[in-house]
Amino acid sequence: xxxxxxxxxxxxVILFLGGFIFYQNSNFLKxxxxxxxxxxxxFEEPLSPEYRQPFQVYTFDTPDSLSFAGxxxxxxEEDVRERxxxxxxxxxxxxxxTIFLIKRANRWLPQIEPILKKYGIPQDFKYLTVIESGLQxxxxxxxxxxxxxLMKGTAKxxxxxxxxEVDERYNALxxxxxxxxxxxxxxxxxxxxxxxxxxxxxxxRGFSRSVKQQKVTxxxxxxxxxxxxxxxFRILAIKAILENxxxxxxxxxxxxxxxxxxxxxxxxxxSISKLVDFSLEQGITYKDLKxxxxxxxxxxxTVSKRSKGxxxxxxxxxxxxxx
Numbered sequence: 001x002x003x004x005x006x007x008x009x010x011x012x013v014i015l016f017l018g019g020f021i022f023y024q025n026s027n028f029l030k031x032x033x034x035x036x037x038x039x040x041x042x043f044e045e046p047l048s049p050e051y052r053q054p055f056q057v058y059t060f061d062t063p064d065s066l067s068f069a070g071x072x073x074x075x076x077e078e079d080v081r082e083r084x085x086x087x088x089x090x091x092x093x094x095x096x097x098t099i100f101l102i103k104r105a106n107r108w109l110p111q112i113e114p115i116l117k118k119y120g121i122p123q124d125f126k127y128l129t130v131i132e133s134g135l136q137x138x139x140x141x142x143x144x145x146x147x148x149x150l151m152k153g154t155a156k157x158x159x160x161x162x163x164x165e166v167d168e169r170y171n172a173l174x175x176x177x178x179x180x181x182x183x184x185x186x187x188x189x190x191x192x193x194x195x196x197x198x199x200x201x202x203x204x205r206g207f208s209r210s211v212k213q214q215k216v217t218x219x220x221x222x223x224x225x226x227x228x229x230x231x232x233f234r235i236l237a238i239k240a241i242l243e244n245x246x247x248x249x250x251x252x253x254x255x256x257x258x259x260x261x262x263x264x265x266x267x268x269x270x271s272i273s274k275l276v277d278f279s280l281e282q283g284i285t286y287k288d289l290k291x292x293x294x295x296x297x298x299x300x301x302t303v304s305k306r307s308k309g310x311x312x313x314x315x316x317x318x319x320x321x322x323x
Contacts (some may be wrong), residue, residue, distance in 0.1 A: 060088055060248060068236060069122035069193035074220055087230065087237035092248040097134070098241060102250055104135040105242055106257035108147075112176050119180035122193055127239045128200060129179070131231075137170045137294050145169040148179040158182060165302055166310075170295040194219045194232060201231040262316040263292060269309040272301040282314055289314075 062085050066073040074080050091098055112126050129135065132149045139145050143152060146169035152162050158178035160168040168174045186196040186204055198219045199207040210222050219232060241248050272278045275296065279289040290296060292313040303309055 057093075058249075060092060062088070063240065066236060066240070068197065068232065068239075069124045071192065071194050073236065074218075077220065080220055083230070083233045084236055087233040088240060088248075091234070091237045091241055098248075098250065099252070101130060101134060101238070102242065102245055102252055103256065103258045105130065107260050108135045108172060111173060111260070115173060115176045115180060119177070119184060121180050121183050124193075124235070124239060125183060125197070127235045127242065128197055129176070130238050130242070131234045135172075137172075146175045147172045148175045150175060150178060154182070161307070165298040165300065166295055166307075167297050168295050170297070171293075174295075192217070192219075197232050197235060198222075198224070198228055202228045263313045264316050266312045266314050267309055268301065268312055269303060271303045275299055275301060284314060 062075065062081050064075070066075060066084070073084070075084070109126050112129065113123060116123055116125055129147050133147045135147060137146050138149075140149060144150060145152075145155075145167065148169075150158070150160070150169050152169075155162050155169050155175070155178060158181050160171075160174060160178050162169060168178075182200070183196055186199050187193065189204055190196055190199065190207070195207060195211075195217075202210075202225065206228075210224060211217060214222055216222060223229075241250070245252070266282070275289060276286045276299065279286040282289075289312070292315060301310065
């Protein structure tokens with residue numbers, strides 16, 4: 001065959017190259033195996049010995065006693081202890097989320113507490129809004145909105161204004177007042193604050209139906225849907241962590257906690273056609289106006305005879321303008 005010498009030459013070249021590559025790789029592996037392992041991403045120096053210690057995860061003891069709104073949690077029941085144990089560890093080790101809950105709680109809980117006191121609601125219910133929204137104006141897939149996750153119809157029934165221009169579910173303090181009205185209605189129905197908290201998640205009808213069907217009255221004795229079954233325990237876990245953060249490994253210096261800046265109130269009795277221009281007239285940015293008044297949902301504000309005007313919060317310290 002005329003092409004036979006060419007075929008032999010090609011095979012020789014392939015075998016030679018393969019042997020050369022194998023030899024180089026073999027020497028490289030031997031060299032790497034003889035070296036100390038590197039942990040640094042720069043591959044310049046290995047990390048110091050203290051960073052090579054085995055990673056350790058610590059567990060937390062379940063409290064010997066615990067209460068919600070003055071009502072004892074039956075921790076002598078193994079099922080109850082396990083459910084609380086789970087939520088404490090889930091939240092204690094959900095570091096990024098819990099850090100920001102602690103930071104936001106420093107700003108918002110002192111503002112929520114007096115409103116709860118005004119309506120005679122136990123202070124433990126401030127932790128309900130923490131687990132509902134993380135103290136943020138979030139919107140659920142079903143449309144529940146704000147710190148207290150109120151549905152549009154429920155919010156209106158509780159006295160909040162909800163329309164295209166104004167949605168008071170985004171007003172943390174007014175929505176707290178609305179939530180207090182709901183909580184009082186639920187307590188009148190159930191006579192038990194733990195049941196009230198559970199009903200906030202599944203509704204008064206849903207909780208009443210479960211009680212009737214299962215012929216028990218205690219939340220801790222009910223077989224409930226997955227979310228409501230965890231609900232009160234999540235509140236208890238957040239209560240435990242926020243009341244004693246150092247016990248669970250959170251030691252945030254005071255200068256890292258969020259604080260409410262000094263704000264002044266401005267009463268608005270006339271419609272504002274352009275909120276941007278209004279902001280500039282006040283010496284603030286439009287962003288600041290919306291930041292401290294998130295319930296403003298449009299670029300204008302119509303003041304009707306029924307509304308009796310609105311109160312806007314304006315930062316005393318101007319941003320973006322020279323004094």
